Amino acid sequence: MPEPALLAESLSKRFGGLQAVADVSLALRPSEIHAVIGPNGAGKSTLINLLSGDLRPSAGLIRLGGRDATSLSPEARGRAGLGRSYQKTTIFPRRSAFANARLAAQARSPRALAPFRSADRDDAVNARARAALAEAGLLDREAAIAGTLSHGEQRQLEIAMVLATEPTVILLDEPLAGMGHGEAQRMIALIGRLKAGRAVLLVEHDMDAVFTLADVLTVMADGRVIAQGEPAAVRAHPAVRAAYLGHEADAAA
Amino acid sequence: MGGSRREAALAALTFVALALLPLAAPAYYLQFGAKVLLVGLAAMALNLVVGFGGLVSLCHAAFYGLAGYTLALVSPRYEAASLFWTLPLAVGASAVAALLIGALSLRTRGVYFIMVTLAFGQMLFYLFADTDIAGGSDGFYIYTRPELALGGLTLVDLDKPTGFYLTALATVALATLLLLRLTRSPFGQALAAAHENERRARALGFPVYRIRLAAFTVSGALAGLAGYFASVQFGYVAPQMLGWHFSATILVMVVLGGLGSVTGPLVGAAAFLGLEEVLKAALPDHWALALGTVILLVVLLLPGGVRQLADAALGPLSRERPPGKPLAAAEGATGA
Numbered sequence: 306m307p308e309p310a311l312l313a314e315s316l317s318k319r320f321g322g323l324q325a326v327a328d329v330s331l332a333l334r335p336s337e338i339h340a341v342i343g344p345n346g347a348g349k350s351t352l353i354n355l356l357s358g359d360l361r362p363s364a365g366l367i368r369l370g371g372r373d374a375t376s377l378s379p380e381a382r383g384r385a386g387l388g389r390s391y392q393k394t395t396i397f398p399r400r401s402a403f404a405n406a407r408l409a410a411q412a413r414s415p416r417a418l419a420p421f422r423s424a425d426r427d428d429a430v431n432a433r434a435r436a437a438l439a440e441a442g443l444l445d446r447e448a449a450i451a452g453t454l455s456h457g458e459q460r461q462l463e464i465a466m467v468l469a470t471e472p473t474v475i476l477l478d479e480p481l482a483g484m485g486h487g488e489a490q491r492m493i494a495l496i497g498r499l500k501a502g503r504a505v506l507l508v509e510h511d512m513d514a515v516f517t518l519a520d521v522l523t524v525m526a527d528g529r530v531i532a533q534g535e536p537a538a539v540r541a542h543p544a545v546r547a548a549y550l551g552h553e554a555d556a557a558a
Numbered sequence: 559m560g561g562s563r564r565e566a567a568l569a570a571l572t573f574v575a576l577a578l579l580p581l582a583a584p585a586y587y588l589q590f591g592a593k594v595l596l597v598g599l600a601a602m603a604l605n606l607v608v609g610f611g612g613l614v615s616l617c618h619a620a621f622y623g624l625a626g627y628t629l630a631l632v633s634p635r636y637e638a639a640s641l642f643w644t645l646p647l648a649v650g651a652s653a654v655a656a657l658l659i660g661a662l663s664l665r666t667r668g669v670y671f672i673m674v675t676l677a678f679g680q681m682l683f684y685l686f687a688d689t690d691i692a693g694g695s696d697g698f699y700i701y702t703r704p705e706l707a708l709g710g711l712t713l714v715d716l717d718k719p720t721g722f723y724l725t726a727l728a729t730v731a732l733a734t735l736l737l738l739r740l741t742r743s744p745f746g747q748a749l750a751a752a753h754e755n756e757r758r759a760r761a762l763g764f765p766v767y768r769i770r771l772a773a774f775t776v777s778g779a780l781a782g783l784a785g786y787f788a789s790v791q792f793g794y795v796a797p798q799m800l801g802w803h804f805s806a807t808i809l810v811m812v813v814l815g816g817l818g819s820v821t822g823p824l825v826g827a828a829a830f831l832g833l834e835e836v837l838k839a840a841l842p843d844h845w846a847l848a849l850g851t852v853i854l855l856v857v858l859l860l861p862g863g864v865r866q867l868a869d870a871a872l873g874p875l876s877r878e879r880p881p882g883k884p885l886a887a888a889e890g891a892t893g894a
Binding site: 357359378379380381383384388389391395396397398399400408409411412413414416417418419420421422423424425427466470 | 739740742743744745746747748751754755757758759760761762763764765766769
């Protein structure tokens with residue numbers, strides 16, 4: 306089994322009296338999609354924010370590429386190879402799609418903050434931005450202002466920006482939320498391609514997508530991990546059926 | 559920022575035209591022109607953090623005044639100090655002050671940032687107003703202007719209006735060039751990106767705090783550059799140079815000129831100070847009220863600043879050219 310690209314050990318996060326995440330451990334390995342599911346309020350988004358550095362854990366350890374990253378800022382984790390999408394699309398809406406990708410590619414450049422060169426004439430950065438747009442299937446929309454793209458295209462753009470930073474770990478927070486069927490199918494295909502050489506964490510409510518994509522599945526409820534392992538085995542787990550899939554059955558009934 | 563190349567060309571033309579002004583204008587107008595250029599430089603410096611960085615600072619007068627006071631304090635009474643060491647010293651003092659104030663203020667956001675910078679600015683104001691460091695609230699004279707000389711040979715006589723005006727113009731032109739480069743560079747783009755979406759900028763790996771601190775320091779240094787020459791021009795420094803009133807005035811010039819461009823604040827400063835002169839002559843008792851009314855109208859009717867008038871006349875300066883492919887497509891279209 307390959308070394309984990311990102312490792313979380315006994316992560317906990319407490320907001321006042323609320324234990325949002327309790328004693329969660331997981332390993333993200335290269336070329337694997339690790340899905341995290343659970344009912345609303347299970348602590349999935351808090352977990353992703355702990356892994357990306359947007360929140361600091363109350364207890365526990367995070368290792369990124371074999372090094373302790375527990376107290377690193379989001380930007381330091383970004384430079385260390387972690388890229389993420391947000392539940393609410395987080396892009397630069399007034400710039401073109403290409404300019405968005407170019408900024409992302411620039412962040413990974415050795416001249417990311419050069420004060421006197423021309424930002425839009427760095428061939429290596431421009432090439433990386435275009436490659437990322439192409440991988441996300443958005444190259445034909447590169448000139449469009451990001452804020453005018455459709456919801457699905459904006460989510461594709463966010464992933465293109467993550468790709469342009471050449472990440473080893475990608476965290477996706479509900480990438481299919483609010484998408485129509487066609488958009489969702491395209492996004493599922495894109496996520497499936499993302500795992501080539503990269504470790505992907507996928508938080509998603511769409512069960513069809515999760516069981517199509519996931520190599521490893523973690524189920525959370527009330528901030529805790531109640532089952533973890535291969536999707537087929539987890540699906541059959543009694544605690545999961547009771548705590549999570551049961552909710553769906555209730556909802557359907 | 560696709561219009562910046564056109565902005566640079568237009569700025570170059572304007573500076574060349576301004577360099578010819580001494581051939582036609584009497585000394586009074588040159589003195590007024592130099593004042594506009596130097597206050598405009600302070601406003602351009604402020605706009606680096608306000609317009610591009612999204613950080614509304616109310617302490618830039620302190621950086622402006624600190625450089626003036628530095629010059630005043632090191633200038634000998636009866637002989638001229640060389641500009642070659644007093645200028646770096648004064649600008650350096652402003653840069654260090656900006657670095658320290660920025661390092662603390664930039665830990666806050668939004669309205670708290672405005673309040674914290676205001677407080678630091680007022681601290682420096684009272685340092686000079688309420689102590690005997692340099693004449694207290696009476697201010698302090700610079701009896702002998704610094705000289706711009708090499709080996710006993712005077713390069714430019716700063717005592718003469720034309721020499722001073724051209725020196726100020728060259729300084730502002732160089733600072734404009736620096737700001738145009740800086741805002742187009744990866745650094746400037748990262749600064750603007752952190753303004754547009756801080757969360758995304760950080761997730762991409764941009765060290766937002768350090769980027770803002772660097773911009774704040776450069777901005778404070780350039781405000782110091784303006785303050786140095788302003789105190790040379792008037793031969794006098796007073797605590798009011800550091801007060802929040804002047805910070806607010808250059809902020810108004812930034813808004814008047816339009817936040818989106820490097821040279822807009824220079825236009826804003828010219829409009830503000832020009833209008834002030836005209837209204838003072840026309841309405842000696844009520845000019846301030848009239849000036850306020852005009853500013854209000856401009857802000858309400860021209861949200862892009864007075865440059866919007868120029869844009870309407872000459873076509874937009876800030877039009878963004880789509881990158882890459884569409885350009886190739888356009889070339890293909892002209893070839894067909």
